[in-house]
Amino acid sequence: MRICYIATNSEITGATLSLLGLIDEMINMGNELLIVAMNRGYLTEELEKRKIRYIVISTFPTYLRIGNKRTLKGRLRIMRKKWFDFFSYKRFEQLIHLEKIDIVHYNASTIDAGYKAFKKNNIPIVWHIRELLEEDLGGEFFSKNQMKKKLSDANRVIAISKSVEEKYECLHNIQLIYNGIDVDPFRKLIKRHERKICIGIVGRITEKKGQLEVLKAFNLLVKREFSDISLKIIGEFETEEYKQKILNYINDESLGNIVELTGPLKKPEEIWNTIDIAVIASHFEAFGRVTIEAVLAGSLVIGADTGGTKELLDYLQTGMLYQQGNIKDLEEKLEAALTLVKEVREKEKIQKSKEKAFIDFSAKENARKIEIVYQKILSNIYI
Structure with a gap:
């Protein structure tokens, strides 16, 4: 399979470490990968060490701090996100046609870069929810309704815990797969x-x-x-x-x-x-x-x-x-x-x-379960 992973950011976070563990195991299983990073940092350094292909496309997260939406700073961030999304669209279109991607996998709900391009080209989408946005990060989506629709339209949504699964129980396409760690x-x-x-x-x-x-x-x-x-x-x-x-x-x-x-x-x-x-x-x-x-x-x-x-x-x-x-x-x-x-x-x-x-909780077990999700999507088992 040719899989494109969309990373949230390149800092040392739980989401980044979980992605690196998943990437390592997917390569061991014989899959071809391309990683899209939103900036340079720890993640891109680790990808270079592993000789894994990646590109950097500057994008904006899907959220801002609770209470900031109606402030001038918040409104400017929303405008900047729209601007970034508009100018990154062509890059994602080029990527899709050059790479012949089978599946795109978003590493968290805090990023949606390239979503319109992937949907337009009928690329199956898997979306990981690795965070409780309000409770843990103190954030809120720019548009809760738009993000909910994007998640609903994904081929599969993966929750990393029952707590996450229960929060998003309104999604018909969600399933629980615990995070994996390099043991x-x-x-x-x-x-x-x-x-x-x-x-x-x-x-x-x-x-x-x-x-x-x-x-x-x-x-x-x-x-x-x-x-x-x-x-x-x-x-x-x-x-x-x-x-x-x-x-x-x-x-x-x-x-x-x-x-x-x-x-x-x-x-x-x-x-x-x-x-x-x-x-x-x-x-x-x-x-x-x-x-x-x-x-x-x-x-x-x-x-x-x-x-x-x-x-x-x-x-x-x-x-x-x-x-x-x-x-x-x-x-x-x-x-x-x-x-x-x-x-x-x-x-x-x-x-x-x-x-x-x-x-x-091994990365190997986590990757095995996620690869089954990919295979079911490509075999049209999820409807």
């Missing part, structure tokens, strides 16, 4: 146990990911003289305002010697080799790639009782849930985890969940 680095991962028990939170550092919440719960334990613990915050700050909040709290509470801000790390062994307890504090995850990574790494997981985090921990029968936003409840779960992490029975439970995650 091989986790098979080789060797835990390095340090003197202190290491608690970690991994991902974009933003208010909706809950780092400050974790920091406050951690500090409550420190004030109760839990001396054998440390905290790692791994990721990149999204705003200067939130960065200052975090830094000020660390300084005001004199936590600098036991809280480490590592910045963004790429390799699983760099991220997970020392984390004993992983906290997933996101307000609302569509899936929760970090949750799966934590389980694969053999960390004890504490997660907020919302969205994909709850769904995945329930599915894998592992970890503990706390009431999202309740710092006292999180403190209590952390205290319980500090004891559990040392127990043989809990280690056995973690190992069992880890083995299940290796099978059900």
Whole structure:
């Protein structure tokens, strides 16, 4: 099959990492791929390393921040999107005729570049929904009705979790396929146990990911003289305002010697080799790639009782849930985890969940299921 993937952006995000995993497996299955990137960055660097063909077509996302639609800035963004769509149309027309594409696959609902050209030329469309736009990203579509129609007209829509599937239950063409992760680095991962028990939170550092919440719960334990613990915050700050909040709290509470801000790390062994307890504090995850990574790494997981985090921990029968936003409840779960992490029975439970995650959440299994979707579309099984 000749498959064209439309990427959202080239930053290191869960969507980008999931796409790279899918691309690798699709190539292993013998498919021919072309990737359309909206800009240069981490994604295009990785594609070059893999010697995978790509082109850059500057495009605009399908959404803006909630509340910005009626502002002058928001209206200008809507105008710019229309302008970008108009001028990119010919490039997509040329691409379609030159490449003889069998299927186009949008990597998220936050991009719709080339949609009119693909529809005009009757190219089957698969659309991945990898996000809960309002709940997690704090965004809203430029036009909710137009985007809903585009999704409805796609040959197939793939939801990455039940939370996403339920949100878009109005779509007749939606199905659930869990995200896949390259599990091989986790098979080789060797835990390095340090003197202190290491608690970690991994991902974009933003208010909706809950780092400050974790920091406050951690500090409550420190004030109760839990001396054998440390905290790692791994990721990149999204705003200067939130960065200052975090830094000020660390300084005001004199936590600098036991809280480490590592910045963004790429390799699983760099991220997970020392984390004993992983906290997933996101307000609302569509899936929760970090949750799966934590389980694969053999960390004890504490997660907020919302969205994909709850769904995945329930599915894998592992970890503990706390009431999202309740710092006292999180403190209590952390205290319980500090004891559990040392127990043989809990280690056995973690190992069992880890083995299940290796099978059900591998990039290979994800790609196998998606290729079946492609084959059914091309065989006219979906009507």
